[in-house]
Amino acid sequence: MSFRLLIVEDSPELLEATGDFFREEGSGLWDVVTASDGNDALAKVRGGSFDLMILDIMLPGASGFDICRAARQKSDCPIIFVTALGSENNILKGYETGCDDYVVKPFSLRHLYAKSLALLKRAKKSSDGDILRCGTISLNRNTMLVTVEGREVAINAREYFLLVYLLENKGAVLTRKAILDHVWGDDLDVSDRVVDNTIRRLRESLGSASGQIKTAIGRGYRITEE
Amino acid sequence: MSFRLLIVEDSPELLEATGDFFREEGSGLWDVVTASDGNDALAKVRGGSFDLMILDIMLPGASGFDICRAARQKSDCPIIFVTALGSENNILKGYETGCDDYVVKPFSLRHLYAKSLALLKRAKKSSDGDILRCGTISLNRNTMLVTVEGREVAINAREYFLLVYLLENKGAVLTRKAILDHVWGDDLDVSDRVVDNTIRRLRESLGSASGQIKTAIGRGYRITEE
DNA sequence: TTTTCCGTGACATATTGGCGACACATCGAA
DNA sequence: TTCGATGTGTCGCCAATATGTCACGGAAAA
Numbered sequence: 001m002s003f004r005l006l007i008v009e010d011s012p013e014l015l016e017a018t019g020d021f022f023r024e025e026g027s028g029l030w031d032v033v034t035a036s037d038g039n040d041a042l043a044k045v046r047g048g049s050f051d052l053m054i055l056d057i058m059l060p061g062a063s064g065f066d067i068c069r070a071a072r073q074k075s076d077c078p079i080i081f082v083t084a085l086g087s088e089n090n091i092l093k094g095y096e097t098g099c100d101d102y103v104v105k106p107f108s109l110r111h112l113y114a115k116s117l118a119l120l121k122r123a124k125k126s127s128d129g130d131i132l133r134c135g136t137i138s139l140n141r142n143t144m145l146v147t148v149e150g151r152e153v154a155i156n157a158r159e160y161f162l163l164v165y166l167l168e169n170k171g172a173v174l175t176r177k178a179i180l181d182h183v184w185g186d187d188l189d190v191s192d193r194v195v196d197n198t199i200r201r202l203r204e205s206l207g208s209a210s211g212q213i214k215t216a217i218g219r220g221y222r223i224t225e226e
Numbered sequence: 227m228s229f230r231l232l233i234v235e236d237s238p239e240l241l242e243a244t245g246d247f248f249r250e251e252g253s254g255l256w257d258v259v260t261a262s263d264g265n266d267a268l269a270k271v272r273g274g275s276f277d278l279m280i281l282d283i284m285l286p287g288a289s290g291f292d293i294c295r296a297a298r299q300k301s302d303c304p305i306i307f308v309t310a311l312g313s314e315n316n317i318l319k320g321y322e323t324g325c326d327d328y329v330v331k332p333f334s335l336r337h338l339y340a341k342s343l344a345l346l347k348r349a350k351k352s353s354d355g356d357i358l359r360c361g362t363i364s365l366n367r368n369t370m371l372v373t374v375e376g377r378e379v380a381i382n383a384r385e386y387f388l389l390v391y392l393l394e395n396k397g398a399v400l401t402r403k404a405i406l407d408h409v410w411g412d413d414l415d416v417s418d419r420v421v422d423n424t425i426r427r428l429r430e431s432l433g434s435a436s437g438q439i440k441t442a443i444g445r446g447y448r449i450t451e452e
Numbered sequence: 453t454t455t456t457c458c459g460t461g462a463c464a465t466a467t468t469g470g471c472g473a474c475a476c477a478t479c480g481a482a
Numbered sequence: 483t484t485c486g487a488t489g490t491g492t493c494g495c496c497a498a499t500a501t502g503t504c505a506c507g508g509a510a511a512a
Contacts, residue, residue, distance in 0.1 A: 172369035218383025
């Protein structure tokens with residue numbers, strides 16, 4: 001498991017030094033991608049997904065701010081700005097654009113590396129608890145949005161909480177009783193069949209991922225990776 | 227009752243010291259297996275099952291990460307990483323790979339031993355009562371899933387509860403009457419032969435492990451280790 | 453050998469869950 | 483308020499599946 005890192009920097013020496021530092025220090029932790037001008041960076045941002053970005057602000061082509069905005073369109077991966085100016089307005093503008101941290105040139109590579117690790121760890125931690133994934137299904141507990149193959153799908157409240165319960169117990173067979181207890185609560189004068197029907201509607205909502213919800217006849221339901 | 231411990235470490239002195247410490251301190255609690263290079267360790271991981279692993283990361287041959295990944299293929303036994311670097315990225319990567327804890331060299335053997343005991347206790351607790359094992363059969367009562375040789379097998383409700391009853395009384399001969407009482411309940415206007423047939427279907431479902439269910443002619447059935 | 457017991461295949465039946473349809477509740481907008 | 487749109491629980495039917503029964507043949511005990 002390695003993390004995709006994008007470094008954008010127009011000075012070839014600094015770009016190479018930074019890339020090498022991350023590669024060596026991380027011993028395989030980082031999968032480093034580099035770009036030396038704004039347009040190249042934009043293309044790479046749009047083409048792939050990254051776990052961390054280190055962006056110089058002053059660049060030929062698009063600026064670091066532009067790249068940051070483009071990146072924010074599709075993900076909220078941590079972004080560190082590198083600024084030669086050190087002027088306050090750049091930093092301020094950086095935070096407005098949505099960066100997470102910044103370093104001022106000249107900077108120590110070790111310092112940059114430490115910041116990167118800290119941000120990565122934080123991102124991992126916050127996403128681990130908040131985003132439930134299984135196969136092509138992804139559920140964000142903060143926004144309460146569900147996506148399948150990256151596309152958002154409409155989902156009802158009952159279906160949502162049922163899906164949460166399934167995902168919290170990925171792989172496990174959940175009996176109707178357990179599902180009723182957790183999703184419907186104690187106000188149970190409802191028939192067992194509501195579970196069936198909600199499962200059915202959830203499957204419809206999930207579209208191509210509907211097959212991930214498996215029926216364990218005589219026992220209950222479970223969600224699997226595939 | 228002893229627990230199988232694998233220690234992988236390329237320094238012969240440290241390896242011996244650690245092994246001796248566990249043997250003496252545990253006075254029979256640990257069944258210590260050692261390996262001094264990555265490939266040897268991989269072979270041992272693939273060959274046997276362990277209750278705990280202590281893995282050095284930097285090794286000749288395969289790295290500790292590789293061994294961890296290989297181990298995770300077949301079990302979720304606790305794994306402790308030993309790193310000489312103490313750098314954060316190794317630790318982070320270790321957790322990514324699926325380790326449970328780590329110690330940084332130089333470390334105190336007593337400290338390592340304490341961590342080991344804690345992890346072992348936690349692992350035992352979570353598995354006791356929840357996972358029934360017998361030979362190559364493993365049944366998880368939480369997830370209601372059954373695996374044979376690590377691979378999941380499909381199983382019906384009746385077969386499942388019959389298997390639970392057999393495993394709860396591992397080795398013991400269970401009469402048809404006892405089986406009917408426990409698995410079918412009191413609504414018994416069913417013939418004794420349903421047991422035979424369910425046993426037959428269970429054997430089919432268990433595939434290569436079918437031989438573990440033995441017939442005790444004139445008495446009933448029992449499940450054995452092999 | 454004789455008798456009892458069990459494995460197996462075939463079949464009948466019971467159970468389960470998927471599905472469509474409907475009724476009622478809830479909520480917002482006109 | 484009224485009206486519709488939407489969400490949610492219930493019911494009944496039917497196909498799929500699980501499960502029980504039977505009969506036969508062979509193996510193990512007596």
